[in-house]
Amino acid sequence: MNNLAELPITALKGVGDKFAQVLGKLHVSTVQDLLFHLPLRYQDRTRVTPIAALTPGLDAVIEGEVRAADVVFGRRRSLVVRLQDGSGTITLRFFHFSAAQKNRFARGARLRCYGEARRGSAGLELYHPETEIVGEETAPHPDTLTPVYPLTEGVSQGRLRGLMLQALDLLERGGVTELLPTELLPAAMRYPLADALRYLHTPPAGVDLAQLAEGQHPAQQRLAIEELLAHHLSLLEVRRGNAAIAAPPLSANAALERDFLSRLPFSLTGAQQRVCAEIAEDLASHRPMMRLLQGDVGAGKTLVAALAALKAIGTGAQVAVMAPTEILAEQHRRNFCGWLEPLGISVAWLTGSLKAAERRAQLAAIASGEAQLVVGTHALFQPEVVFHNLALVIIDEQHRFGVRQRLELREKGSADGAAGRLQPHQLIMTATPIPRTLAMSAFADLDCSVIDELPPGRQPINTVAISNERREEVMQRVQTAVAEGRQAYWVCTLIEESESLQAQAAETTANELAEVLTGMRIALVHGRLKPDEKERVMAAFKAGEVDLLVATTVIEVGVDVPNASLMIIENPERLGLAQLHQLRGRVGRGSIASHCVLLYGTPLSQNGRARLQALRQHSDGFAIAEEDLRLRGPGEILGTRQTGEIQHRIADLQRDAHLLPQVQRIAAAPALDESARRALIARWLQNKPRYAEA
Template identity: 50%
Template sequence: MPEARPTASANANKPKSAPRKAMDKLGLLRDIDLALHLPLRYEDETQTTRIAAAREGETVQCEGEVIESRIELRGRRQLLVKIEDESGELLLRFLNFYPSQQKQMAQGQRLRVRGELRGGFFGREMVHPVIKAVDEHTPLAQSLTPVYPASAGLPQSYLRKAIEASLKRAPLEELLPPRTVPSHLPSLRDALNFLHHPPPRVPLATLEDHTHPAWQRLKFEELLAQQLSQLKSQRERAHLKAPALRGRREGLQEQLLRHLPFQLTAAQQRVAEEIAQDLARPQPMHRLLQGDVGSGKTVVAALAAAVCMDAGWQCALMAPTEILAEQHFRKLIAWLEPLGVQVAWLTGSVKGKTRQKMLDAVASGEANLVVGTHAVIEDKVQFAKLGLAVIDEQHRFGVAQRLALRKKLAAQADAAGPPQGVEHPLGGPAPKATGGPTGLEPHLLMMSATPIPRTLAMTYFADLDVSTIDELPPGRSPIVTKVFGDAKRDEVIAKIRDAVEQGRQVYWVCPLIEESEALDLKNATDTHAELGAALPGHAVGLLHGRMPPAEKAAVMAQFSGNQMKVLVATTVIEVGVDVPNASLMVVEHAERFGLSQLHQLRGRVGRGAVASVCVLLYTGPLSDTGKSRLKAMAETNDGFEIARRDLDIRGPGEFMGARQSGAELLRFADLQEDAPLLKEARAMAPRLLNEHPEAARRQVERWLGGKAEFLKA
């Protein structure tokens, strides 16, 4: 039995080797983590090929005796080793090498080498092959050699040994009762042993496309663990308590509806009613409000806030950027302040006495509604009686951030308790909360203009109720999307000149280059100068992420007020900017943007009655992914169709923002290809949780570990 790995506590004071640190970064902390770290591909070291029979361009394994070994200084220092077998000779070329390697390949040594065979000037050769010193009796591998996902500082040899040892130690006993697993699938231990050591004759295609029964077993187990986690979270939420929020008859919500300068669409009325019914229950609402760009989600959030405040509780609305938060703030003030609601503004740019005044208003309950960025959940922010939290563009926060927000808000609500006997902030006595004296969670409403395809909603949001606004308000103009190569840039600028001379306004969006803010800024400033020169007599503004908040606000105020005809901006204007007179948008280097981001940007135009155009300028050559994105944008304005295509292009992990959370939620299963397995896992989860709760708990722990928490966000 191999020596057991030291526990985390035993390792706490010991310096870790580079490979150990690299394994920790990959999340390979437990034996089961290593056992489930599966190969990317395989190399066949189970047979050798005679040198004369090997074909150029193929990766082969040959064996022979070193007949020459020398260092050559021609061009650059390199080690040249020549081996031969009974059929011919082969040159091995090493451009980087150590003295110890030179000794290992001394004349007379027998070597087994594996690499791609090339035709060289001096005959056939391999460059930097994998080598192994052997003798005539050294056996060949009995199974395919796995190549694992790794990182810098983590050699394959080290990883293979660690995985081999962990496979023997890992608790791989069957957790699932008989007849739980589909009958055609192998046991978990057999499946893992097979995938780590596949026999030579196995069809590689079934391993690479993950259709082999061994892969199917792992996918089923993973999907089952994920469904169990979601179902457990859903049941736990049913036992949590929240304030039952019911507005007064002819109260704040009805006043707001009368005060609004427009009529709600049927879809807005439907989802507002769904949310109101949730708020009236003494269990915390956990609802996603999704709707396409411009469908009117903000007013639905305002109506939910009105119900909450009318019941005597506070509401918090959090947005990912200051521009979006300010857009909400302005709308909500216009709608709610005339009705007696005090709205507080909390972002990172609010400092000093102004900030303290806002914090005091929130802590005392004087502020009924708090709007801001992530500053809303900082430690210093204490709510008197938080009843509802609204998170806009929830996917932009990252899974870990959303989870932290839920915990933070729950802790604050728990500490505050319900406002028993407190005077109603909008006049009159506060209704008595029905959730009990302590342990109350606020209701949670998440909003997104990136619609979630049905398969993702079923899988990632099993404990989340989804409301969808599936129609746009009347009066929205259609947006025509045109795709041009950068060679037509001058023609596009001429169209901009025509638009501004007709009194219209224009956005020009430059890509955000994450690797270099300086490069990003230069791109935007160069374009700003170019358009300023091309449009004499017209104000051209510049907006980017490195500007001070006050300067950003001033630029946006000028553009919103039609004092500025053209706005050159980075993606800070992606969401929340509402200028009905803007009817033309140009997106430069459109191939660098994601599909959902392009759709969000396009939604900044088409907000008035005039027909609008979105021009996507690209620089070739385009990748297949780039072509697919631009084609989708040209073919449809439907956010749900855009989301479906985005899922096809990117896959569920990236679509869900899992990468920014540092935790992939599904490693093996593919939601579309493995729909039959998902269906079986969904059907099995309730039975397993009801009849075998301990097996269900261990299944979730084995597969998800600490990641189960991410599924609650």
């Protein structure tokens, strides 16, 4: 079969029906889908680095002879292997190991390792490196860079790379259709599609790694413009569909709103009042509100959302508030209960971790209309959740949900009215500031409101960038802060998409900190913890029972601990500026001076240095977003992406903003026929045009 868009993934050797279901979580169902599942980054395994030449924070291949392998009992049992080559000696440390693994590392054995060198108590160490015994069967070093792909549970990098080689072999025989007429592409991007795919899966040794990391290679830009075009075309379809929808008009209940405002210990800022007026005008209309509410960390978006909710509740309707994580949903529940329950308004709670009996009770309250406001996670759009009269949907951090989920929640509020099919109004909140030019393109079907004023009294956060070579100084800084009665975060960032790898990195860091920081209460939170375990750790941190919280980026939004005044972010150069700004916003929430330490790996690229400098100079999220756009930093393509989300695979809206005018020009060109438009949407959005990112 020539057309790889129609060749099922089960046509590849080693993919049965069960594994095909696992790959389905990555939106891979055909061989073409697999080819468009692009690497997040690359590892250079093409050469061996002498141990003496290792740089802390960088991944490398080393080879050497095992001099010793001992089980050491410190704060935690670990296997310590000493490896020596002609230039020097290094320690390999394993916290998870078996007797068989220990026996592999016999004295005199020759070992090849791959991992990241870190400074340890006895010089440089590699934590949990990949290892193989060097012998006659050892594979030669590859002559191309090694791709690192987004993963989901049940798929390893090795297995995915093996499948990709089969797919590339099929690509050699043709089968990926050029959908864009060459004359529509800018001259610099007339790069054959098959060549671009081949290059990005197997870049040759010696390639400019910085250019690839920053998404500037012509092969990347060729695919980025096609992906942005597919999203733009699908947005046009969404907009056409929305034009025919009606919604219930929601008028103000002045007495209820006066009662609410009179109980607040502060007044609304001018920006909050302006945005509330914009939302009120939308809600009074017969057309569904589709409004994006932007506001920096701490600008008071939730309060604006509560006032919008009162408009619906005041007319006897229901409101749903959806958040991407249980931590953030719980934060909203506490806020809304505190504000609305004194007004006699019933707040329900729905997440995946509720016990069966409690869940049944909440579902009944939602279905009967007894629950006037429902706060929850993605559990809100499960089939068994039936609303009595849903008129307003409020979604926080919408970019973390697939738009498919957002539309499913909207469908739950659909009802038949005099004007035909009625659908609820939508208010979408984000603390990730989006430059205006970008918002016009990326959120073209939404109206936009901005809270551009912070409430008085917020403490500025002092941000410093420190090299990982001064790691011990930073640990001492944590010790001092805790001794003064403060709490701290230590955030571990890892590019790999696998939650198990992220959890392992955080666990390794927590163990390392526990060995150095004596007498400190350290807790760990990551994406693999069960929701109730995560909640328990966060509650202990909030209650002051934990001094140092070691976490992955799961704490990016929704965590409010006023006594936490110090934030350490490891490898900040791996995250987008917006995400770093979000993480930094977890401190500075009390009345005490707060600090954020960006603990970067060396050497730092020029672009990385400029981005960290921007974060140090600016506290305003919109200034940071504009700077990110100016630098065209790697953004989300090198940041953490939630596994399984529908989103961009190679394009980055901030980095590739300069392509958007060309995308709009191509979309309007008569030379792009209807069949090509449909095929583009299908290629990039898995035949779900209405689920484009809005």
